[in-house]
Amino acid sequence: MxxxxxxxxxxxxxxxxxxxxxxxxxxxxxxxxxxxxxxxxxxxxxxxxxxxxxxxxxxxxxxxxxxxxxxxxxxxxxxxxxxxxxxxxxxxxxxxxxxxxxxxxxxxxxxxxxxxxxxxxxxxxxxxxxxxxxxxxxxxxxxxxxxxxxxxxxxxxxxxxxxxxxxxDPSDTISMLEKMKARVEESESLAVAYGELADVDTNVDQEINAALSKGAVKNASSNLDELKKKMGIS
Missing domain, CATH: 1.10.287 (Helix Hairpins)
Incomplete structure (x- = not known):
């Protein structure tokens, strides 16, 4: 049928x-x-x-x-x-x-x-x-x-x-836009974080180099005093 x-x-x-x-x-x-x-x-x-x-x-x-x-x-x-x-x-x-x-x-x-x-x-x-x-x-x-x-x-x-x-479907479109927005914000946050890490590494290197420079100046000054004393220069 x-x-x-x-x-x-x-x-x-x-x-x-x-x-x-x-x-x-x-x-x-x-x-x-x-x-x-x-x-x-x-x-x-x-x-x-x-x-x-x-x-x-x-x-x-x-x-x-x-x-x-x-x-x-x-x-x-x-x-x-x-x-x-x-x-x-x-x-x-x-x-x-x-x-x-x-x-x-x-x-x-x-x-x-x-x-x-x-x-x-x-x-x-x-x-x-x-x-x-x-x-x-x-x-x-x-x-x-x-x-x-x-x-x-x-x-x-x-x-x-x-x-x-x-x-x-408007709801699907809005959801897709929200996801894209979240991903963009996440990428922006990661970029800021990597930038801060780079700044920290730079600051540490600068402190180390500064400390080493002071030590070198101090050693040069001691050697000069010893040489003056040896030569009888006051």
Whole structure:
């Protein structure tokens, strides 16, 4: 039974560790930034594609509009030639009618293409707004990440210091200081004692030498008296 309890405890601790890892704000922010940058790349690709379609459609619409105006000018030119007599009336009217039909056809296509271009341009504007929003969010997340990393570093350093401080026993520190103080005082006392012994030895030597010096002076004086007496000097 105890084996299964231990197994459950291990699994539970691993689960908590996994949850803690997932809930790490720094790692979550880094992952969020990576996801947003991936979304940004996809949005930029879509934006470029839609813009390209809008540009091509608008260009085609303008070309169709110009072509319609050109057919209208051709129809007018045909009618002018008919009026001047340089072209048969029946042929001029038939060709002018065909030109006007082509004008209407191209004008209709130009209108349709212009509407499609406007639709694509609106989509492009929406995608551009989305791209700008993603860029702004990435910038905000990167600023938050910088702050979180700084806070995490400070928190880890504070935690380490507090942990070290919590492991220090003030009574042990005081006891250690008292022992060091006693040893220092003992060393100082021994130094004073050795100094006094050295002074005593020096004083004894000085007394001995002084006594010997007096004896030498006395002997020299006796010898001098004996010599004077021998020579008959008083």
């Amino acid at each position: 105890s084996f299964f309890k231990r197994l459950f405890s291990v699994a539970k601790s691993e689960a908590h560790a996994a949850v803690d890892k997932l809930e790490d704000p720094v790692k979550m922010t880094e992952q969020g930034i990576r996801d947003l940058k991936n979304d940004l790349r996809q949005a930029m690709t879509s934006l470029a594609e839609v813009k390209a379609i809008a540009i091509r459609t608008r260009r085609n619409a303008d070309n169709k509009k110009k072509l319609a105006a050109d057919y209208e000018r051709k129809a007018m030119s045909l009618l002018q030639q008919m009026q001047s007599g340089s072209l048969d009336a029946a042929d001029a009217e038939r060709l002018a009618t065909e030109a006007l039909n082509l004008k209407e056809q191209n004008a209709g296509q130009a209108l349709t293409l212009a509407q499609e271009a406007e639709h694509h341009e609106k989509m492009s504007a929406q995608l551009q707004a989305q791209v700008n929003k993603i860029k702004s969010t990435i910038t905000s997340y990167e600023n938050d990440l910088t702050t979180l990393k700084a806070r995490a570093t400070t928190a880890q350093a504070t935690q380490k210091i507090n942990k070290q401080m919590s492991q220090i």
